[in-house]
Amino acid sequence: MKVATFLALCLATVSSVATAYPITGNTVNCRSGPGTSYSVKKSYKKGTNVKITCQTSGTSVSGNNIWDKTSDGCYVADYYVKTGTNGYVTKKCSGGSKPPSGGKIPGPIKNDYPYKGKCGGVDPWNYYKCQCTSFVAWRINKRLGVKFHNHYKGPNWGNANTWDNAARKTRVPVNSKPVAGSVAQTNAGRYGHVAWVAKVSGSSVTIEEYNWNTKNGYGTRTVPKSTFNYIHVKV
Template identity: 70%
Template sequence: MKFSAILALCVVSLVSPTSAYNIYKADAVNCRSSPSTSGKVVRTYTAKDNISLTCQTSGENVKGNTLWDKTTHGCYVSDYYLKTGSNGYVAGKCSSNGGGSTPSTGKIPGPIKDDYPYKGSCGGVDPWRYYKCQCTSFVAWRINSRLGVKFHNMYKGPNWGNANKWDNAARQTGVPVNSKPVAGCVAQTNAGNYGHVAWVAKVSGNSVTIEEYNWSKNRYSTRTVPKSTFNYIHIKV
């Protein structure tokens, strides 16, 4: 594969993570398992902490504010206590299950078809903090929908960012990266300006069949290529 053919794979695939915010109106605030003061306390933030968000949702009314902020630690803080500079949304809305993701509904790796929810409506930011119809958005959606893993741009802490950062981010978080593909893992390359990620749909001999977006003009496509084309990130399988 010529690297020059990969330059336009995931152009500007990264959405900068939500800015870090500080607590005010309190010296410390609890981060809870649900957007409610009755939710289990998962951790406590203090005024010195910089808190990054993955999404926001409505919840229990706290001093006139019903907005709750889901942090990169997977718990919720009342927006009343965060100094975001706005009384409204500064991050994407969480999905109905509160995680900015879709629960797993099919078998791994699932059918080979274009069931990406944003096809035909590209542009803007998805619930996982990537630009819609980029390779990273498509794979983030597949991880959520087929693996049942609440993956996003700040999964387990580091910024996964553009596709060419995914291998290092995976290693930082203890997610295996190797040269051994299995159906349902992520194919990843650092080639080109931004790299590329794809969904491994099938492994046969020395070849892999992948599903992907934005290999060509924000569209879905499939290819069968040599295993050696990619690294493989094993988030669940």
């Protein structure tokens, strides 16, 4: 009887340990909540084994709306975790997380830039008004609730073609995976260009921008994802 009891206790202990599963994506973001609009807390490389403490529903990624909370306390899309099934493999997370910024990410697609028609001079974020950098800096402040400016976290972010380097210096994620509310960035041209990602659809992104097709003016475009790098200041 004593042996049987000991074995039962051992089995109970083993079953309570979280199982580790490998990451299948090249670089997978682990977020503060179960969705692509939540801030990135850390990233996992392909092949990293993560322990899942619980699972919950969230933003659908390629048809799978399950998100896995890891032992690091953040959430990854189950689509990028090889659990052997598209369903739940452990208990559901208790409670819930509130969406950031009152659900305003990425916000409506419209020209609500406060300096439209009032170009010239420097804006509160130390950029020239009606330039692409000013528009995106304003969106980051307004939509993401991040106090972004030309010296965010220390370095000079400067022209659009140095935003990617400044982001890397400050450990702001830069990759090829757009999400609504991220910053589209390219080094092409004399000064580069930045834009606001409004929507992601398959292999395309819809962006909002200033000073591209219209000088000192607003515009939207839908282009291939590969057109830009993507800077994830918050999402």
